[in-house]
Amino acid sequence: MTTFDTTLTPADLKSDISRLFLKKRLMNFALPAAVLAYLAYVFVVFDMPGLWERASLDNAKTLVSDSYSYKTHVTRDNRSGEVSVAIEGERKGAYPDGMSPDWVALGETTVIDLEDGHTVTFGPEIIAYEIPGYGTVRATPSRSAGVQAELPAGDVPEWISVSKNRLAVTTEAGRLTVTRNRAEVFRYFAGWELFFFTLDSPYYGMGAGELMQRAATGEGGAIFQEFWTNKMWRHQVVAWAIAETLLMAFLGTIGAGIIALPLAFLATRNFMPLRSIRFAMRRFFDFVRGVDSLIWTVVLARAFGPGPLTGALAILVTDTGTFGKIFSEALENVDQKQIEGVASTGAKPVQRYRFGVIPQITPVLLSQLLYFLESNTRSATIIGAITGGGIGLLLTQAIITQKDWEEVAYYITLIILMVMLMDWFSGWLRRRLIKGEGGKAKRKRRRPEEGGAFLLP
Amino acid sequence: MADLTAARPGIEDIRQHYTAHTQRKRLYGGILLAVFVALMAAGFRTADARNAGSFADGFTRIFDYPSEVLAEAVEKAAQLPGHLVHFFPALVETLNIAAASTLVGAVFGTLLSLLATRGMAPWPMLIPVFRRISDICRAIPEIVIALVLIFVLGGGPVPAMIAIAIHTAGALGKLFSEVNENASLKPVEGLTSVGATWAQRMTLGVIPQVGPNYVSYALLRFEINIRASAILGFVGAGGIGYELKNAMSWGQGRYDEAAAIFLLLFVTIVAVDQLSGLLRDRLTHGAKA
Numbered sequence: 001m002t003t004f005d006t007t008l009t010p011a012d013l014k015s016d017i018s019r020l021f022l023k024k025r026l027m028n029f030a031l032p033a034a035v036l037a038y039l040a041y042v043f044v045v046f047d048m049p050g051l052w053e054r055a056s057l058d059n060a061k062t063l064v065s066d067s068y069s070y071k072t073h074v075t076r077d078n079r080s081g082e083v084s085v086a087i088e089g090e091r092k093g094a095y096p097d098g099m100s101p102d103w104v105a106l107g108e109t110t111v112i113d114l115e116d117g118h119t120v121t122f123g124p125e126i127i128a129y130e131i132p133g134y135g136t137v138r139a140t141p142s143r144s145a146g147v148q149a150e151l152p153a154g155d156v157p158e159w160i161s162v163s164k165n166r167l168a169v170t171t172e173a174g175r176l177t178v179t180r181n182r183a184e185v186f187r188y189f190a191g192w193e194l195f196f197f198t199l200d201s202p203y204y205g206m207g208a209g210e211l212m213q214r215a216a217t218g219e220g221g222a223i224f225q226e227f228w229t230n231k232m233w234r235h236q237v238v239a240w241a242i243a244e245t246l247l248m249a250f251l252g253t254i255g256a257g258i259i260a261l262p263l264a265f266l267a268t269r270n271f272m273p274l275r276s277i278r279f280a281m282r283r284f285f286d287f288v289r290g291v292d293s294l295i296w297t298v299v300l301a302r303a304f305g306p307g308p309l310t311g312a313l314a315i316l317v318t319d320t321g322t323f324g325k326i327f328s329e330a331l332e333n334v335d336q337k338q339i340e341g342v343a344s345t346g347a348k349p350v351q352r353y354r355f356g357v358i359p360q361i362t363p364v365l366l367s368q369l370l371y372f373l374e375s376n377t378r379s380a381t382i383i384g385a386i387t388g389g390g391i392g393l394l395l396t397q398a399i400i401t402q403k404d405w406e407e408v409a410y411y412i413t414l415i416i417l418m419v420m421l422m423d424w425f426s427g428w429l430r431r432r433l434i435k436g437e438g439g440k441a442k443r444k445r446r447r448p449e450e451g452g453a454f455l456l457p
Numbered sequence: 458m459a460d461l462t463a464a465r466p467g468i469e470d471i472r473q474h475y476t477a478h479t480q481r482k483r484l485y486g487g488i489l490l491a492v493f494v495a496l497m498a499a500g501f502r503t504a505d506a507r508n509a510g511s512f513a514d515g516f517t518r519i520f521d522y523p524s525e526v527l528a529e530a531v532e533k534a535a536q537l538p539g540h541l542v543h544f545f546p547a548l549v550e551t552l553n554i555a556a557a558s559t560l561v562g563a564v565f566g567t568l569l570s571l572l573a574t575r576g577m578a579p580w581p582m583l584i585p586v587f588r589r590i591s592d593i594c595r596a597i598p599e600i601v602i603a604l605v606l607i608f609v610l611g612g613g614p615v616p617a618m619i620a621i622a623i624h625t626a627g628a629l630g631k632l633f634s635e636v637n638e639n640a641s642l643k644p645v646e647g648l649t650s651v652g653a654t655w656a657q658r659m660t661l662g663v664i665p666q667v668g669p670n671y672v673s674y675a676l677l678r679f680e681i682n683i684r685a686s687a688i689l690g691f692v693g694a695g696g697i698g699y700e701l702k703n704a705m706s707w708g709q710g711r712y713d714e715a716a717a718i719f720l721l722l723f724v725t726i727v728a729v730d731q732l733s734g735l736l737r738d739r740l741t742h743g744a745k746a
Contacts (some may be wrong), residue, residue: 035560038556038557038560039557039560039561042553042556042557043619045550045553046557046613046618047613048552048615051610051611051613051615053612054611054613055609055610055611056609056610056611059609060609063605063608115688170611171640193645202563230617244504244507247500247503247504248504250500251500251501251504254497255497275647286727286730289730290723290726290727290730291719291723292684292687292688292722292723292726293684293688294684294687294688294691294698294701294722295719295722295723298701298705299519299522299523300515300519302508302518302521303515303516303518303519303522304508304509304510304511304513304515304524305508305509305510306508306509307507307508308503308504308507308508309504309505309507309508309511309512309515310508311505326469344664357725360525376599378545378596381600381601382599382688383600385600385692386688386691386692388509389507392600395600395601395604396604396692399604399605399608402608404529408605408634412601412605414596415595415597415598415601416596417595419596419597419598420592420593420596423592423595423596
């Protein structure tokens with residue numbers, strides 16, 4: 001009980017209260033001020049003003065436009081006069097000889113229709129680009145004289161760049177580059193190219209209806225095979241990578257739970273009478289948790305090499321420490337009465353644990369395992385990027401090439417879907433499994449520091 | 458209503474019923490366990506087969522690398538303090554990334570949570586939208602945003618900070634809105650009745666109630682973010698992770714540097730873990746007088 005000093009005069013009381021208010025007011029001001037001061041410090045330390053200079057807007061533009069569109073290259077080799085058409089200029093996306101999309105008419109003079117009146121003609125000698133509202137740009141590449149360009153009269157607009165050896169025209173319809181050795185036209189299209197079938201597949205360009213019809217007449221396997229082995233998007237590889245990532249999360253989390261449960265008993269006051277073992281066990285958990293998953297990943301990658309097993313073991317080791325701590329806290333809070341009750345029927349120690357203890361901690365145990373399963377799906381992506389396994393590896397590889405941004409966008413979409421699916425799945429399973437014991441689970445979780453707060457790495 | 462007039466079942470009936478029930482339960486449990494064990498075993502074998510080195514081979518070599526590092530660190534023990542001083546700025550950078558992203562993430566998380574809690578949201582129609590936003594922010598692994606931003610902004614701490622802040626905003630948004638749901642709405646109603654704006658209602662009516670819990674969650678997040686920023690350093694953002702990657706790529710002969718970095722990281726994580734544990738305990742239980 002607090003006792004009040006009744007001898008205080010109103011004036012004293014008032015000054016006390018004013019002091020308290022002043023303190024509160026100062027605190028209210030000082031805290032945001034401290035946060036702001038810190039952020040200002042970070043602003044300077046991280047060199048935010050210099051960031052703008054270092055930032056490459058071109059990169060950002062390529063990234064964004066590439067992730068939802070693709071370009072088809074029409075290339076003429078000026079020495080041999082051969083014209084080839086390839087999606088993204090990659091060999092995997094090249095049209096077979098003599099084949100071309102319907103907007104390219106191959107022949108003695110190749111006519112490329114870029115729509116809206118824009119037409120590029122690859123003649124035997126002259127390359128011409130007809131631009132509506134401007135005129136025709138002509139270029140004559142030759143080995144001896146470089147590129148001789150003829151532009152309509154007037155100033156050269158800024159979307160055309162001309163030099164002795166190079167002509168580049170960039171319009172909204174596409175882009176033409178002429179150098180001494182070759183002439184190249186890019187035409188942009190929205191969407192992800194060749195997502196289902198590559199050009200060499202017999203099913204390329206078929207509608208969904210026709211595919212269904214063919215699938216119904218017994219070609220289903222072949223159609224799936226063509227899709228599955230798509231060289232451009234490598235659906236098989238991606239599916240395996242996702243499976244590997246999920247496998248890492250699953251093996252790591254469940255394995256950690258299986259190892260941590262018996263060890264947790266050794267770290268509790270009520271099940272382990274020997275103080276030294278208890279202490280050693282707790283320090284062991286702290287150590288395993290303190291050595292970051294980054295360090296474990298690095299160390300284990302040395303021993304096991306890159307791959308999903310290394311990732312699974314890294315998750316397993318790190319989480320053993322966390323689970324050990326959480327489980328031992330849950331075990332210290334179990335109700336002794338239930339164990340006594342089981343013991344009074346003559347149960348042996350193993351039976352006492354099985355029927356007296358385990359049912360009490362099952363809700364905490366399961367909900368923690370499922371929470372971690374979800375969060376470890378995310379960790380597995382990151383660990384995969386370091387050790388080399390799963391979707392994380394594919395993502396880093398695609399980013400390193402710096403041109404397959406549509407694949408990066410695809411992988412990011414897949415990763416987000418995967419994590420959200422795991423989130424939903426673990427939540428659903430948690431509700432299903434703990435439904436009957438909902439009341440108990442709630443009672444156990446009332447103290448936020450024991451469980452509740454620990455959950456979300 | 459139960460039929461009370463029916464004859465009581467005999468003990469034999471009850472026993473039979475009970476035995477059948479237990480047997481069925483055991484059977485289901487057994488099947489579930491068998492499936493689970495089979496899944497684990499199959500998963501392990503698949504992972505083992507797709508790994509570069511097998512489990513059986515690697516198992517004996519787990520301690521090779523740590524012992525090499527340790528041996529070299531002991532050999533060059535005299536240089537260790539120098540390395541610790543040398544790498545300290547990198548550690549500070551990692552800590553700064555974690556702290557700044559936690560602060561920024563907490564601010565946005567607070568906003569998201571207030572906008573997504575029934576009774577507090579200014580636009581109740583948009584609650585599901587804000588929930589989905591925080592779900593998506595939470596679902597994106599930091600590394601995805603970090604790698605993309607490194608491409609656009611160049612290497613350094615800022616991409617890592619933004620990436621971690623986005624994830625933190627989503628994670629804290631969810632936790633905070635759980636806290637908000639337990640807060641009393643009476644102060645908010647009181648403030649509404651005197652004509653307070655939404656911002657005033659939130660800062661004066663809700664934040665004082667949920668403040669300690671918010672800070673406790675944010676501290677926990679800070680701990681997690683230190684680990685995350687160390688990892689992101691390894692893939693190209695600055696800080697101690699980057700130094701670790703460099704020290705490791707030098708290989709043998711420079712293991713003493715790697716050891717110094719391991720030590721710094723370990724000590725920091727344990728220290729922050731203990732400190733934030735203490736602080737959180739005080740916040741949720743009040744100061745121990």
